[in-house]
Amino acid sequence: MLFARYQSRLLVWLASLSLLVAFVGAMTVQFIGGARLLETLPVFLTIPAC
Numbered sequence: 001m002l003f004a005r006y007q008s009r010l011l012v013w014l015a016s017l018s019l020l021v022a023f024v025g026a027m028t029v030q031f032i033g034g035a036r037l038l039e040t041l042p043v044f045l046t047i048p049a050c
Contacts, residue, residue: 002012 002015003009
């Protein structure tokens with residue numbers, strides 16, 4: 001849709017790359033938040049180390 005409107009391959013590439021960077025950043029924040037949440041679990045709920 002961007003190419004149809006602006007007729008610029010450079011703009012399409014820049015928009016695509018910026019979306020990928022934003023998605024990777026959002027995924028990273030989600031993984032960090034999940035890891036911090038799992039750190040707060042009581043000891044009896046965690047998997048014992050071998």
